Amino acid sequence: EAGVAQSPRYKIIEKRQSVAFWCNPISGHATLYWYQQILGQGPKLLIQFQNNGVVDDSQLPKDRFSAERLKGVDSTLKIQPAKLEDSAVYLCASSLASGGANGELFFGEGSRLTVL
Amino acid sequence: GESVGLHLPTLSVQEGDNSIINCAYSNSASDYFIWYKQESGKGPQFIIDIRSNMDKRQGQRVTVLLNKTVKHLSLQIAATQPGDSAVYFCAEKDDYKLSFGAGTTVTVRA
Numbered sequence: 001e002a003g004v005a006q007s008p009r010y011k012i013i014e015k016r017q018s019v020a021f022w023c024n025p026i027s028g029h030a031t032l033y034w035y036q037q038i039l040g041q042g043p044k045l046l047i048q049f050q051n052n053g054v055v056d057d058s059q060l061p062k063d064r065f066s067a068e069r070l071k072g073v074d075s076t077l078k079i080q081p082a083k084l085e086d087s088a089v090y091l092c093a094s095s096l097a098s099g100g101a102n103g104e105l106f107f108g109e110g111s112r113l114t115v116l
Numbered sequence: 117g118e119s120v121g122l123h124l125p126t127l128s129v130q131e132g133d134n135s136i137i138n139c140a141y142s143n144s145a146s147d148y149f150i151w152y153k154q155e156s157g158k159g160p161q162f163i164i165d166i167r168s169n170m171d172k173r174q175g176q177r178v179t180v181l182l183n184k185t186v187k188h189l190s191l192q193i194a195a196t197q198p199g200d201s202a203v204y205f206c207a208e209k210d211d212y213k214l215s216f217g218a219g220t221t222v223t224v225r226a
Contacts, residue, residue: 004159035216042205042216043160055212091159104150105214107159 002026004108006092012114018080021111025073025094031055033105034067034077035091043091049075082115089113126221129200135193137220139206142187146208151180151191154203154219163191163204198224 005024035043048055052072069075093105129135147168152160164175179192203219
C-alpha cells in the first residue's frame with residue numbers, strides 16, 4: 001500500500017516569498033491533515049479536512065497560510081508571504097475517519113521549509 | 117489551557133534494557149491516547165494507542181499504561197534495540213482533534 005506522498009521534500013526561500021506544498025493521501029482516506037512541526041517541538045495541527053470540507057482550521061494563520069483540497073483527494077498548502085518563523089517541517093497525514101478511528105494517522109515524510 | 121506534555125526531553129538507555137517514557141496530560145475529556153515514534157527525517161509513526169476506559173495495553177515489545185487518576189501515560193519498551201532510537205510523542209484525542217506533546221528523544225547506547 002502506498003503511503004502519504006509529499007513534495008517537495010526540501011524548500012529554501014527568502015522571507016516575503018511564497019511557497020506551496022503538495023500532499024497525496026493514502027487512497028480511500030477521507031480525512032487529511034496538515035501539521036507544522038518546528039524543530040524540537042511536537043506537530044501542531046494547522047488544518048483538517050474531511051473529504052473536501054474543512055473540519056478545523058482554528059490554528060491556521062489565515063493572513064498568510066491557505067490550504068485546499070478541491071476534489072477531496074490531494075491537497076495543497078500555501079504560504080504567502082513567508083516569515084522567518086515559518087521555518088519548519090510541514091507534515092501531511094491522512095486517516096480513514098476523522099481523528100482516526102483509533103487515533104491512527106498515517107504521516108508523510110514531510111516538507112522541510114527554510115526561510116532566510 | 118489543556119496540554120499534553122512529556123516529563124523528560126531526553127532518555128539514554130543501554131541496549132537490552134527496558135525503556136520507560138512518561139507523559140502527563142491535562143484534558144480529562146480525551147478518549148484516546150496514542151504513542152508515536154519519529155525517526156530523523158521521517159514523519160511520526162503510530163506505535164500503540166489506548167482508550168480512556170483501559171489502564172493497560174500491550175503490543176509487540178511495547179506496553180502503554182494509563183493512570184487517569186493522576187493523568188499520566190507511559191510507554192514501556194522491552195529489550196530496547198538500536199532501532200528504537202527516535203523521538204517519541206504522546207498524543208491525545210478529544211472528539212476529532214489529535215494534539216501532540218513536545219516529545220522525548222530516546223538514545224540507545226551499544
